[in-house]
Amino acid sequence: MDPKYMQIYKTMKQRILDGIYKEDNQKLPNEVTLCQEFDCSRMTIKKALDLLVMDGLIYRKKGKGSFVLPPGALSSKINIQEDHIVGLTNSSEKNVTSKILDFQLKFADETIANKLCIQKNDPVYDIHRLRLIDQKPYVLERTYMSTSLIPGLDMDVLNHSVYDYIEQTLNFKIAGFLRITRADCSNPSDQKYLELKDTEPVLEVEQVAYLDNGTPFEYSFSRHRYDRFEFFSRSMRHI
Amino acid sequence: MDPKYMQIYKTMKQRILDGIYKEDNQKLPNEVTLCQEFDCSRMTIKKALDLLVMDGLIYRKKGKGSFVLPPGALSSKINIQEDHIVGLTNSSEKNVTSKILDFQLKFADETIANKLCIQKNDPVYDIHRLRLIDQKPYVLERTYMSTSLIPGLDMDVLNHSVYDYIEQTLNFKIAGFLRITRADCSNPSDQKYLELKDTEPVLEVEQVAYLDNGTPFEYSFSRHRYDRFEFFSRSMRHI
């Protein structure tokens, strides 16, 4: 059962997407009116509308009111929302398959140990996967995870979703990530697996993912085909 | 004068960065204690700590408490926080200069008109700038802005900061943006101005920027040197 502010947020979001508030120059009803409609206090309405502001769907002006913002552009490429946690397997894409190129254990070097908050030379999984969508190569992933934190990883898990294994089998919760995104020249391995020409680049995402107790559990590099992935983000200053 | 929750947020942020809460296993004082310290209600403390959660600096667990998260990695490259509004001129980088490659008026095509919410064939500025840091090329920008919304743009403004002109001279407020980030092959123009080899890629950012009244005022493409820019983002699920 969602809390009340979340229900109101979802209802309002759907209304905005349905274009309900187009009529009065994109203006939403004022807060007191919404309080009456949803039978709640102003604080609860504000919490719901603040979520819409964070989504970039509305903006609010003291003394004026709250207004729907024009929608952003769409794109035919795979679209990664910056604030999305889900792995590729759980994205809106269908037909995601994985090809495991390499799966072995190694001793953590300084960098990996540092990122995963473990000791140098502690054992880690070293996973090399190619992810395909509709049989076409999309991304080449190099992933390091601590074996003691994430026990029992095997080919079967890797062929499906590691994130599902962590959340459903190990019953951990994934809390978030830290990401660095950059462009890079493709190397021979990229060219081979992603079927790129040697002049074509990749979009690299370096990521540390955290569990809900704050422990980093994954350090990875994902090299995406430059022409099939883009990152999407919205951000609104408090106004 | 900042509101109380903002002052508390800033104070707590500084304390975290100073490592004040390292002692007790990264645990923050509980909310009631903080209420007493800052002489405020729990709602106000929560609002302040929620900002720290959004910054990815702390996480909070029902029944347990609030804890500082390990800090992210640093990098020697120019680091663009996903939720930053400021232009390059106002970033932490010093010695930012601009070289105006082209500055003219044109009729908005369908795409530009659509992004800027104006009519097709309305006049727009078409600005081509090379931005340098310490005399080294970093980014090539192609910017479109409506002449009626942003009047009086000239070479002098372009040589300094367009954002400063909009906020300080025109007295508008910049509210936020919508961004799409992707990798791309460099074209001859990129190679010439950014001093890239023809095999080297760029990091392209397509952006629509909005004023605080919801009006889009800028549509731009920024093509960054792949080896001097990276995007940084943190995201934490509500836990």
Added chain:
DNA sequence: CAGTGGTCTAGACCACAAT
């Protein structure tokens, strides 16, 4: 002036965690 959102309070009840 009236209308609007922004902040803030002092409490209440709940759900979850550890003991």
Added chain:
DNA sequence: TTGTGGTCTAGACCACTGT
């Protein structure tokens, strides 16, 4: 059971907008 954060209320006062 105790301690913790999550939600929610019913009101208050303030600052900003437009008439």
